Amino acid sequence: MPLLELSNVSKAYAGTPALRQVDLKIEAGEVHALMGENGAGKSTLIKILAGVVAPDSATIRMDDRLVSIDDAAKAHRLGFRFIHQELNVVPSLSVAENIVMGQRYPRRAGIFVDWKKLNSVAADALRRLGVTHIDPRVKMASLSTGDRMLAKISAALLSADGAPARLYVMDEPTAALTREESEQLFRVLNEIRAAGNSVLYVSHRIDEVMALCDRATVLRDGQSIDSGMLSEITHDDLVAMMTGRKVTETYPAQVAPPSDETAYEGHGLSVRKGEILGLAGLSGSGQTELLRRIFGRPASAWRRGIAYVPKERRSEGLVLTRPIFENITLPHLKTHSLGGAFLAPGRERGFATSMGDDVKLRATSTRQLVQQLSGGNQQKVVFAKALSGEPDLLLLDEPTRGVDVGAKYDIYSVIREMTAKGMAVILASSDLPELLGLCDRIAVMRNGSISIIVEAGLSEDALLNLCYGRATHSEAA
Amino acid sequence: MTILTLLRRFGTLIGFVVIVCYFWAQLPDTFMTARNWLNITQQLSMLIVVAAGMTIVMVMNDFDLSVGSMASLSGIVAAMLFSFGYPIWLAVGIALLVGLLGGLFNGVLVGLIGILPFVATLATLTMFSGAAFVVSGGKTISGRVIPEAFGNFARQGIEIGPLTVPNLTIVALAVVALVWVLLEQTTFGRRLYAIGGNLEAAHLSGVPVRRFKLIAFSLTGLSAALAGLLYASRVASANPTQGSGLMLNAIAAVFLGMTMSGQGEPRVLATVLGVLILGVLDNGLTQMAVDSYVRQILVGAIILIAVSFSSISKAKRS
Numbered sequence: 001m002p003l004l005e006l007s008n009v010s011k012a013y014a015g016t017p018a019l020r021q022v023d024l025k026i027e028a029g030e031v032h033a034l035m036g037e038n039g040a041g042k043s044t045l046i047k048i049l050a051g052v053v054a055p056d057s058a059t060i061r062m063d064d065r066l067v068s069i070d071d072a073a074k075a076h077r078l079g080f081r082f083i084h085q086e087l088n089v090v091p092s093l094s095v096a097e098n099i100v101m102g103q104r105y106p107r108r109a110g111i112f113v114d115w116k117k118l119n120s121v122a123a124d125a126l127r128r129l130g131v132t133h134i135d136p137r138v139k140m141a142s143l144s145t146g147d148r149m150l151a152k153i154s155a156a157l158l159s160a161d162g163a164p165a166r167l168y169v170m171d172e173p174t175a176a177l178t179r180e181e182s183e184q185l186f187r188v189l190n191e192i193r194a195a196g197n198s199v200l201y202v203s204h205r206i207d208e209v210m211a212l213c214d215r216a217t218v219l220r221d222g223q224s225i226d227s228g229m230l231s232e233i234t235h236d237d238l239v240a241m242m243t244g245r246k247v248t249e250t251y252p253a254q255v256a257p258p259s260d261e262t263a264y265e266g267h268g269l270s271v272r273k274g275e276i277l278g279l280a281g282l283s284g285s286g287q288t289e290l291l292r293r294i295f296g297r298p299a300s301a302w303r304r305g306i307a308y309v310p311k312e313r314r315s316e317g318l319v320l321t322r323p324i325f326e327n328i329t330l331p332h333l334k335t336h337s338l339g340g341a342f343l344a345p346g347r348e349r350g351f352a353t354s355m356g357d358d359v360k361l362r363a364t365s366t367r368q369l370v371q372q373l374s375g376g377n378q379q380k381v382v383f384a385k386a387l388s389g390e391p392d393l394l395l396l397d398e399p400t401r402g403v404d405v406g407a408k409y410d411i412y413s414v415i416r417e418m419t420a421k422g423m424a425v426i427l428a429s430s431d432l433p434e435l436l437g438l439c440d441r442i443a444v445m446r447n448g449s450i451s452i453i454v455e456a457g458l459s460e461d462a463l464l465n466l467c468y469g470r471a472t473h474s475e476a477a
Numbered sequence: 478m479t480i481l482t483l484l485r486r487f488g489t490l491i492g493f494v495v496i497v498c499y500f501w502a503q504l505p506d507t508f509m510t511a512r513n514w515l516n517i518t519q520q521l522s523m524l525i526v527v528a529a530g531m532t533i534v535m536v537m538n539d540f541d542l543s544v545g546s547m548a549s550l551s552g553i554v555a556a557m558l559f560s561f562g563y564p565i566w567l568a569v570g571i572a573l574l575v576g577l578l579g580g581l582f583n584g585v586l587v588g589l590i591g592i593l594p595f596v597a598t599l600a601t602l603t604m605f606s607g608a609a610f611v612v613s614g615g616k617t618i619s620g621r622v623i624p625e626a627f628g629n630f631a632r633q634g635i636e637i638g639p640l641t642v643p644n645l646t647i648v649a650l651a652v653v654a655l656v657w658v659l660l661e662q663t664t665f666g667r668r669l670y671a672i673g674g675n676l677e678a679a680h681l682s683g684v685p686v687r688r689f690k691l692i693a694f695s696l697t698g699l700s701a702a703l704a705g706l707l708y709a710s711r712v713a714s715a716n717p718t719q720g721s722g723l724m725l726n727a728i729a730a731v732f733l734g735m736t737m738s739g740q741g742e743p744r745v746l747a748t749v750l751g752v753l754i755l756g757v758l759d760n761g762l763t764q765m766a767v768d769s770y771v772r773q774i775l776v777g778a779i780i781l782i783a784v785s786f787s788s789i790s791k792a793k794r795s
Contacts, residue, residue, distance in 0.1 A: 298680060298681050298682065298683045298684075299683040299684070299685050301683070302682070302683040303683075308681060310681055315675070315677060315678070316677050316678055316681055317678055317681070318675065318678055319670075319671050319674035319675040319678050319679065320674065320675065321674045321675075321740045321742070322670065322671065322674050326667065326670075326671070330667075330668070330671055330679070330682040330683075330684070331682045331683045333664045333667060333668065334664055337664045340664065341663055341664060341665075342662055342663055342664070343661075343662055343663060343664060343666075343667060369740075385682070
């Protein structure tokens with residue numbers, strides 16, 4: 001019997017359909033993937049489950065009984081728990097407080113917080129996930145992203161008001177996790193599955209979904225496709241369901257080999273013109289810090305022809321409340337102005353349009369606000385901005401995080417085109433296939449510094465071993 | 478939903494029109510006359526200048542609580558210099574320089590040292606106010622030490638047909654025009670809005686955030702000093718508390734203006750409309766002989782209505 005069955009879900013925003021008679025059936029004890037490109041309707045569907053958005057029409061059955069999800073409280077009573085991509089934690093409070101938050105704290109004499117009890121409740125919740133390495137008394141801020149995620153999940157496991165958790169909705173849970181942390185999460189998913197509860201797992205990572213999930217529902221242009229058992233289809237089948245076309249190549253081929261001329265040297269590495277140098281390593285091994293050091297003072301870096309695509313596109317890469325063209329021209333605004341002082345918006349928009357075309361940006365106009373774009377298109381704006389000054393060196397920090405397959409391919413193509421013209425690239429990524437698929441050489445970072453630089457062409461396992469410091473080759477000092 | 482969006486965008490404007498129509502109906506003979514409106518703009522000129530300057534820092538999501546005491550200080554400085562026999566141009570120039578430097582000091586505290594604008598400018602509010610008392614000895618400076626030409630400036634104007642447009646109104650309009658060009662037409666203004674939208678992204682895009690904060694706060698201080706001089710000219714005297722009402726009204730005007738802009742960001746023309754709303758209310762209610770304390774309650778309530786309307790409809794949208 002399915003745990004949850006949604007049928008004929010439709011929703012339109014101001015006449016534009018976001019979901020068209022979508023079906024979603026989640027069995028009990030199943031990890032069910034929800035896939036689809038950015039803008040395919042995934043977030044709308046999740047918001048309907050969360051009771052935040054009311055569908056125009058929908059039939060929702062839970063345990064074969066008709067239910068309605070009127071609001072967030074009702075969703076909670078039904079046993080739905082949401083773990084969002086952007087974790088909403090309070091860093092200044094302890095792990096235990098974050099876990100118990102939203103519920104009544106255990107008390108003594110009715111008014112004083114019973115901290116001992118609070119910590120033990122939190123520790124129990126963590127233990128239920130098989131997590132013992134997190135001390136519930138430490139500040140949330142001191143935890144790694146992965147541990148925060150685990151704390152958040154254990155918070156979802158606690159049910160204050162006697163409404164047991166039945167369905168966990170996880171939105172891109174591994175986007176910010178290291179491999180180790182992801183594996184811990186996968187163990188947790190199996191625990192949930194073993195307890196007869198279900199997970200709706202939203203992810204762009206096809207390999208992960210193939211390995212982890214039982215079935216998938218793919219959304220495309222607001223319509224749903226049931227994948228059937230994932231064990232019976234291939235990776236490429238799933239990609240074709242998402243994009244509606246056969247994607248045979250994940251990584252575009254190199255157009256021209258890098259030149260011998262050095263484009264940048266310093267901070268323990270050098271990169272040649274037209275070369276893509278990868279930065280691998282466990283998360284927090286110093287990749288971001290190294291890129292920031294190479295970038296230096298932003299104002300002078302842009303002038304010297306160094307461009308930077310930061311890790312967090314929403315908080316570091318974009319001014320979301322401003323139009324596309326203003327974001328694209330921001331680093332080199334003076335060159336698009338009259339005499340360096342007065343704005344020439346027409347000229348700027350013309351330039352932004354051509355930059356947008358270069359990166360295959362899909363937007364109604366360059367006057368559109370960046371916050372109205374999907375994640376993939378937002379990232380394309382960041383790229384258009386970075387490329388706007390024809391940089392000699394492009395620094396990329398996790399450039400395809402949370403970006404869908406189609407947009408990823410577009411971004412890779414742009415990187416290839418630019419390197420063919422002689423631009424050098426330093427690419428930090430936690431996505432090892434991405435590094436192996438794009439880079440000429442890969443620098444492996446450990447504990448804040450580069451431990452070894454290898455030619456690409458090694459296997460994923462070998463690269464992973466290097467990241468963990470288990471050298472398969474003769475290791476450089 | 479679309480009606481709600483329209484109301485959010487234009488609610489304050491519609492409210493303004495309703496208020497004007499109401500006073501027009503209640504005061505058919507005196508309210509909707511060119512004379513009264515010129516009078517309103519003259520009375521509001523100081524507030525317009527301060528609010529336009531305030532808009533500059535508020536674009537960056539900062540604000541400046543010290544503008545009122547800076548206006549007091551600059552008036553006092555000019556008046557003291559007059560009493561020492563300085564020529565008008567020099568005294569005015571030095572007073573404006575005091576405003577610029579005071580603003581720069583705010584900019585250093587906020588931009589370089591990194592103190593929250595609320596705390597930094599609250600402290601300088603007290604300092605500037607204290608300085609005004611120290612310089613003046615706590616007394617109002619008036620009478621013969623104030624040059625006649627300085628006092629006459631506020632009383633004169635440019636004649637256009639039968640009407641005299643007061644000099645103060647012209648100065649206020651010029652300041653608004655300058656700030657508008659700065660914020661809306663220059664690369665400086667564009668990057669200021671980028672700082673306000675996302676400081677970290679602006680910094681990483683090469684916007685010299687610290688330098689911009691110094692400049693923006695300096696300009697706000699300069700405009701406060703100018704407002705203080707306009708006031709001193711208007712009353713042909715200077716006292717150390719003359720600017721005290723300006724700060725809250727200026728911030729209120731910017732907030733009122735923010736309810737009218739697309740993304741809820743400060744826009745200088747919207748700020749001017751915000752000032753006009755406050756001024757028209759004051760003018761109309763005074764003419765209707767409404768008690769001044771009741772007037773304060775009404776003005777506060779109208780600010781709350783406008784701001785909560787835009788907040789509620791924004792919350793509904795998301």
